Amino acid sequence: MRDDIDLHLHTAAVGCANETMALSALLERCEALQYTHIAITDHYNGPHHAAPQRQIREDLEGYDGPLGITWGVELTVADAEAGTLTAHEDIVEQFGWEFVIAGPHGRYGETDPDAIIATQHRLMLATVHNPLVDALVHPWWFSRREFEAGGGMTWFTDMSRIPESHVEELAEAAVETGTAIEMNASAILTAPMFTRSFLEDYQNYISRLNELGVSFTVASDAHDISAIEEAKLAAKFLADAGVPDERIVVPPASDLG
Ligand SMILES: [Zn+2]
Numbered sequence: 001m002r003d004d005i006d007l008h009l010h011t012a013a014v015g016c017a018n019e020t021m022a023l024s025a026l027l028e029r030c031e032a033l034q035y036t037h038i039a040i041t042d043h044y045n046g047p048h049h050a051a052p053q054r055q056i057r058e059d060l061e062g063y064d065g066p067l068g069i070t071w072g073v074e075l076t077v078a079d080a081e082a083g084t085l086t087a088h089e090d091i092v093e094q095f096g097w098e099f100v101i102a103g104p105h106g107r108y109g110e111t112d113p114d115a116i117i118a119t120q121h122r123l124m125l126a127t128v129h130n131p132l133v134d135a136l137v138h139p140w141w142f143s144r145r146e147f148e149a150g151g152g153m154t155w156f157t158d159m160s161r162i163p164e165s166h167v168e169e170l171a172e173a174a175v176e177t178g179t180a181i182e183m184n185a186s187a188i189l190t191a192p193m194f195t196r197s198f199l200e201d202y203q204n205y206i207s208r209l210n211e212l213g214v215s216f217t218v219a220s221d222a223h224d225i226s227a228i229e230e231a232k233l234a235a236k237f238l239a240d241a242g243v244p245d246e247r248i249v250v251p252p253a254s255d256l257g
């Protein structure tokens with residue numbers, strides 16, 4: 001079990017994670033948890049994130065502690081029609097991100113459950129086929145408000161509506177392109193909106209992807225410092241689903257200068 005890595009961490013700089021996630025505190029916590037390797041993957045949703053991204057990279061400069069650190073980014077879908085992401089190759093090159101994680105973040109206006117599933121599947125496939133992407137983030141995550149009264153996902157209490165063919169197509173695309181699929185703790189495992197039956201189905205989903213040859217990443221997706229240790233839950237969930245350590249991706253550490 002690889003409970004010593006976390007490939008999805010946000011910092012206070014972009015403002016999505018809270019003030020406990022100052023980069024220095026985050027690194028200190030990862031060291032205290034005896035992690036060996038992490039990826040810093042704050043959001044880049046557009047030019048408004050350019051300044052904080054540069055700041056994080058600057059703050060990483062000269063780190064010489066025990067952690068292997070990969071300098072990365074989390075992208076989201078820019079255009080749901082086209083399946084494009086919020087950064088193109090030139091932007092990725094400009095910022096020097098060496099680990100790109102990405103995926104859809106929403107329903108994109110769909111209201112019918114089968115249409116939501118079809119759109120999600122199409123966008124996950126587009127993300128996996130994007131040559132910039134190293135890992136698909138949190139499959140089937142939707143925000144908490146979507147599960148509240150009046151939200152679009154109140155029906156999503158298990159994964160029975162998702163066709164088996166979708167699982168096979170996603171696995172095939174992931175294997176063919178060498179894209180990992182993320183096991184995300186805070187977006188999925190400890191998120192209050194997912195039911196026990198959903199999580200049981202999710203473990204079977206991971207098992208099936210594993211049988212079909214997929215590789216995985218271990219991720220806390222922590223937005224608060226107390227959640228960094230949840231990466232260990234993601235590692236355990238993968239192990240319980242039968243995923244061997246050899247299928248868990250650890251990218252090369254970046255040369256931080
Ligand atoms: Zn995300």
Ligand SMILES: [Zn+2]
Pocket residue numbers: 008010074221
């Ligand atoms: Zn995230």
